[in-house]
Amino acid sequence: MAMVLAAAHVHAQQDSIQSALRLFGLQMTTSEIDSLRGSLADNLESYEQIRSLDISNSTPFSLVFTPPVNEAKVPQEQMPVDFALPKKVKRPKDLNDLAFYTVADLSVLIRERKVTSVELTELYISRLKKYDEQLECVVTLTEELALGQARRADVELAAGKYRGPLHGIPYGAKDLLAVEGYPTTWGGAPYQDQVIDETATVIRKLEEAGAVLVAKLSLGALAWGDVWFGGVTKNPWNLEQGSSGSSAGSASATAAGLVPFAIGSETWGSIVSPSTRCGTSGLRPTHGRVSKYGAMALSWTMDKLGPITRSAQDLAMVFDAIYGPDGKDIEVRRDVPFNYVYDEEKAKKLRVGYLKSFETNDFNPKNDSTALSTLRASGVELIEKELKTGVPPYALSFILSAEAAAAFDDLTRSNLDDDLTRQIINSWPNVFRSARFIPAVEYIQANRLRYQLVQDFNAMMADVDVLIAPSFSDQLLITNLTGHPCVVVPNGSYAGGTPGSITFLGNHFDEESVLLFARYFQSITDFDEEHPELFVK
Secondary structure (H helix, E strand, O other), X not given: OHHHHHHHHHHHHHHHHHHHHXXXXXXXXXXXXXXXXHHHHHHHHHHHHHHOOOOOOOOOOOOOOOOOOOXXXXXXXXXXXXXXXXXXXXXXXXXXXXXXXXXXXXXXXXHOOOOOHHHXXXXXXXXXXXXXXXHOOEEEXXXXXXXXXXXHHHHHHXXXXXXXXXXXXXXXXXXXXXXXXXXXXXXXXXXXXXXOOOOOHHHHHHHHOOOEEEEEEOOOOOOOOOEEOOEEOEEOOEEEEEXXXXXXXXXXXXXXXXXXXXXXXXXXXXXXXXXXXXXXXXXXXXXXXXOOOOEOOOOOOXXXXXXXXXXXXXXXXXXXXXXXXXXXXXXXXXXXXXXXXXXXXXXXXXOEEEEHHHHOOOOOHHHHHXXXXXXXXXXXXXXXXXXXXXXOHHHHOHHHHHHHHHHOHHHHHXXXXXXXXXXXXXXXXXXXXXXXXXXXXXXXXXXXXXXXXXXXXXXXXXXXOEEEEEOOOOHHHHHHHHOOOEEEEEOOOOOOOOOXXXXXXXXXXXXXXXXXXXXXXXXXXXXXXXXXXXXXX
């Protein structure tokens, strides 16, 4: 009888393995399956040992993604930076008018002591309190911290200590960035009481630059979409519409004049998408350019932190304060200069390409075509470019799913993923579960093909400084996989009912070129000067 039961057990194991093989599209003979049963048991024992350990979300991924780059395009020597700030800015009679001033304008007012940091901070805190019920963009007000930082900024300036162009400027941060003493909720109900006893490098660098943190802003739960445990973050131009995600609160609050700028993050469109929805300007830096220390990890090899503002000029000012190694993020190793000096003629002389896919883009073809025509009419020469690659980018997209499932492994195994607000098929709980079935071999193969994709994209970019692309074409996934930087800015009228954005892509570590060109584009258009009427007063 015992022999019969043992044989039945072996047969059942073989059937289970055969079923698993079918899930992965593999075939093995009965003898091959029989020979690997012992190895599978050994592997399971290893898995159980690993699962018994407490691996926090902050534990780094040892397989560092450092994409090959076009070295000829990488700046080598730090030169003086010039943001070409306005010469004169007047203090308005009504301080409420400051809500939609650019960071550049506010910087001049503070430096010349026409406005105090405390005045600005109180203004924006007041607006955050007034409008959050409509927008649902605030997770935590950092009022006590902000007023303390603002008072310090004013005292320092009075004593002759000026920290730079962000001195005394209020801002908001996506609530996946840790701030000591405050909750860091990641937008997810299981983490809404979480307090991380450290401060993210980006927050620390901004504090050193004199900026004032007024709020931690909403993100779609665990960085997906605009739905979080507190509600749905709204688009200030249309309160019936979500602000898109996952940097939902960062874009919404900036567009509505609740903060002059905010920090967001992108893994696959999380700066580009809400910036497009809300009409803001966004910078996704080169992967490995800005430290992610103290930020929630979703995909170690795809996550990037960057600013969201109301102008490309402001993007450059914020980026200048946050980029560079900190000795903590092991992917941020190269200390590459950022040589930003704005000059209109210099911007026009950049070598600019545009993706051939503009011809087939059906997301917003009218706005995109008009943008190209506007640039040509201004004297910019455009070179048609086409990506030549045999690598299917969407076949690699499970890299994100695999890494995200690892980042939140404990959430899945504890069933706390049931507490997340979104439970549809196309949401994190199901993605995390399905990712358990991604074979390690295929994950590695996908990353090997990713290397080839980077090489192919670099080859296309080798003779241009900037590449213009539709914001929601295949390039969005491709360049998040390859780690290339981009700037997204409005290319339609949000007030006039023709919203939309356009993307300017750059070579690795050459944020300067895309920021210069985006600023030039905004100098010949006025979409960035529009503000949602509901929030102007």
